[in-house]
Amino acid sequence: MFELKKIIGSLLMPLPFILIALFILLMLSNKTRKVLWSMSLLCVISLWLISSPWFAQFIVAPLEGQYVAFNNKKHPEIDQIVVLGCDVRSNPRVPPNSQMGGCALSRIVEGIRILNLYPDAKLIVSGAGIGKVTNSSLMTKVAVSMGVSKSRISQNPLAKDTAEEAKLLAPKLVDRHVVLVTSVSHMKRAQDLFAKQGVETIPAPTEFASLSMWADYKLFIANAEVLKIVTTHIHEWVGLAWLEIVRFVDPEAM
Structure with a gap:
C-alpha cells in the first residue's frame, strides 16, 4: 500500500x-x-x-563514474582548497545560504569539510554573480557563519566561467597541493581547464546523483x-x- x-x-x-x-x-x-x-x-x-x-x-x-569522494588519508598535505562558483539567487531579505542554489551549497559545504581536515590549508572561493552579489562573497559569508576564520579565506569574484577561474587563480596555485571542489558532472572539464593553466588538482566532487540507488518505485x-x-x-x-x-x-x- x-x-x-x-x-x-x-x-x-x-x-x-x-x-x-x-x-x-x-x-x-x-x-x-x-x-x-x-x-x-x-x-x-x-x-x-x-x-x-x-x-x-x-x-x-x-x-x-569517473570519480569518488575525496579521501584525506590519500593526501597528507594540502595547501589550497578551491571551491568553484555556481548559481546565485540574489535576495537580501534571506540569509546567504538561501541565496545560493543547491550546487553552490553542496560545493561550499564540501570545501569547509575538507578545510577542517587541514589546519594549515587556505580556502579559495570563486565565481562572479549578479551585480555586487557574487558566488565568492556568499560562499565567504556561509563559511564564516559555519566557523571558518575569515583570515583563511580568499575570494576570486571576477571569474564569470570556469576558464576564467582557472586563468585568474593559476598564479596562486602552481606548484601547490590543490584540492578542486566542484560538482561531479563538472569535474572533468574543470580539471582539464586548470591543467591547461599548469595547475594539477586533486578532485573533490560533489552532487553525486546516484540514480541507481533510488527507490524501486x-x-x-x-x-x-x-x-x-x-x-x-x-x-x-x-x-x-x-x-x-x-x-x-x-x-x-x-
Missing part, C-alpha cells in the same frame, strides 16, 4: 502528469499526418525516458529532479565538445 501510494503520488506530479496527458491526447488524435504524429509521440516518450532514474543513469554514469517514473540532473550532464558534454572544437582551431586556447 505504501509503495502504491507513492507511485500514484509521483505520477500526479507536473512532469509525469503532463506527459501522460500528452500521450493520451496523441493516442486519441487524428493520425492522418503519420510522420508528424510519430515524431510527436517519440518526443513524449523520449522526455519520459530521460526523466526517469533507470534510463537517466546511462547518461549520468559516464561522467559520475521511482526508477521508471519521470521526475523533474532527474531531468535537471540529465540537463546538467548534457551541458557538460556540450562543454567538453566545445573545448575540443576551440582547441582544434587554436591549440593555445583555454
Whole structure:
C-alpha cells in the first residue's frame, strides 16, 4: 500500500502528469499526418525516458563514474582548497545560504569539510554573480557563519566561467597541493581547464546523483529532479565538445 501510494503520488506530479496527458491526447488524435504524429509521440516518450532514474543513469554514469569522494588519508598535505562558483539567487531579505542554489551549497559545504581536515590549508572561493552579489562573497559569508576564520579565506569574484577561474587563480596555485571542489558532472572539464593553466588538482566532487540507488518505485517514473540532473550532464558534454572544437582551431586556447 505504501509503495502504491507513492507511485500514484509521483505520477500526479507536473512532469509525469503532463506527459501522460500528452500521450493520451496523441493516442486519441487524428493520425492522418503519420510522420508528424510519430515524431510527436517519440518526443513524449523520449522526455519520459530521460526523466526517469533507470534510463537517466546511462547518461549520468559516464561522467559520475569517473570519480569518488575525496579521501584525506590519500593526501597528507594540502595547501589550497578551491571551491568553484555556481548559481546565485540574489535576495537580501534571506540569509546567504538561501541565496545560493543547491550546487553552490553542496560545493561550499564540501570545501569547509575538507578545510577542517587541514589546519594549515587556505580556502579559495570563486565565481562572479549578479551585480555586487557574487558566488565568492556568499560562499565567504556561509563559511564564516559555519566557523571558518575569515583570515583563511580568499575570494576570486571576477571569474564569470570556469576558464576564467582557472586563468585568474593559476598564479596562486602552481606548484601547490590543490584540492578542486566542484560538482561531479563538472569535474572533468574543470580539471582539464586548470591543467591547461599548469595547475594539477586533486578532485573533490560533489552532487553525486546516484540514480541507481533510488527507490524501486521511482526508477521508471519521470521526475523533474532527474531531468535537471540529465540537463546538467548534457551541458557538460556540450562543454567538453566545445573545448575540443576551440582547441582544434587554436591549440593555445583555454
